[in-house]
Amino acid sequence: MFSKLMIAVIVAVLMIVTSCLFPTVSLGKIAIAQVPGVYPFKLGDFTITVLSDGTLPQDLHTLLSNTNPTETDRLLQKNFLTNPIEASINVFLIDTGDQQVLVDTGAGTFFSPKLGGKLQTSLKAAGYAPSEVDAILLTHIHTDHSGGLVKAGQLVFPNATVYVAKPDVDFWFDRANATRFNVAEKYFDEAAKTVKPYLDAGKVKSFSGKTALLPGITAHPTPGHTPGHSCYVAASKGESIEFWGDIVHFASVQFPKPEITVAYDVDAIAAAAQRKKQFARAEASRILVAGAHLPFPGVGHLRAADQGYDWVPVDYRWREP
Numbered sequence: 001m002f003s004k005l006m007i008a009v010i011v012a013v014l015m016i017v018t019s020c021l022f023p024t025v026s027l028g029k030i031a032i033a034q035v036p037g038v039y040p041f042k043l044g045d046f047t048i049t050v051l052s053d054g055t056l057p058q059d060l061h062t063l064l065s066n067t068n069p070t071e072t073d074r075l076l077q078k079n080f081l082t083n084p085i086e087a088s089i090n091v092f093l094i095d096t097g098d099q100q101v102l103v104d105t106g107a108g109t110f111f112s113p114k115l116g117g118k119l120q121t122s123l124k125a126a127g128y129a130p131s132e133v134d135a136i137l138l139t140h141i142h143t144d145h146s147g148g149l150v151k152a153g154q155l156v157f158p159n160a161t162v163y164v165a166k167p168d169v170d171f172w173f174d175r176a177n178a179t180r181f182n183v184a185e186k187y188f189d190e191a192a193k194t195v196k197p198y199l200d201a202g203k204v205k206s207f208s209g210k211t212a213l214l215p216g217i218t219a220h221p222t223p224g225h226t227p228g229h230s231c232y233v234a235a236s237k238g239e240s241i242e243f244w245g246d247i248v249h250f251a252s253v254q255f256p257k258p259e260i261t262v263a264y265d266v267d268a269i270a271a272a273a274q275r276k277k278q279f280a281r282a283e284a285s286r287i288l289v290a291g292a293h294l295p296f297p298g299v300g301h302l303r304a305a306d307q308g309y310d311w312v313p314v315d316y317r318w319r320e321p
């Protein structure tokens, strides 16, 4: 009896030791590609759907100004991040019930094949076709916002009117501005490739100043990052959201220190001043904001912090309306 018990114990111990040394590999699950980033929520009678266009690596040591790598690393470390970081590209679809309205279009095919350009996959997963999009609101003309307008020179959204502020059209279609404002030529090339096909087709409506564009949707000029940079406010039944475009690029460094600027700014001083103004306004009014480059879904609120602001993402929600 004793020996049988001993043998049983020894066998059990051997089995445990063996299973630790040679763990079995579960073949029940294999890694799958990430599913499209789609996040819908109600805003009054509107349905807003955040559509991920993917993420991009960003080297903050070379992109940022008004700071230094030591300070950048300190701010990143507080957010459990290390340089380079990954920036989201978020596109927003406003379904008003009558119209499908896109805020920006992501990068399209302009970055390398694996970077950005996932809008169409996300749009399809959300249940919409590009031909159903009636209007596109560009926060500004930069490739990561206007790139998705075209594919191989063709209109991706054949039935859409493109709304964009006149100062951006004027700026990006005058190449003399490249030397005048020390802006890389490629931005002007890309503006021509992405927006000009819609201009040629008579599908661009530019606006100046605060403008009511569509029922419940208003454009607000917020120049700085680009001369015609605009925010869009959607409002329905007493609820509202502001689409911020590139008021902020990098949450972990620019919320605590809004004065930090990025190489993509056409006018960095004006961009920083505009960011401070919008941050203060959003914090005081407790409005809901949506950022093109804030971590997906990029929707939340600003809260005053000891230093600058904290970004407070909305609570995750997944249930039927």
Ligand SMILES: [Zn+2]
Pocket (backbone or CB within 6 Å): 142, 144, 145, 246, 292, 293
């Ligand atoms: Zn951008």
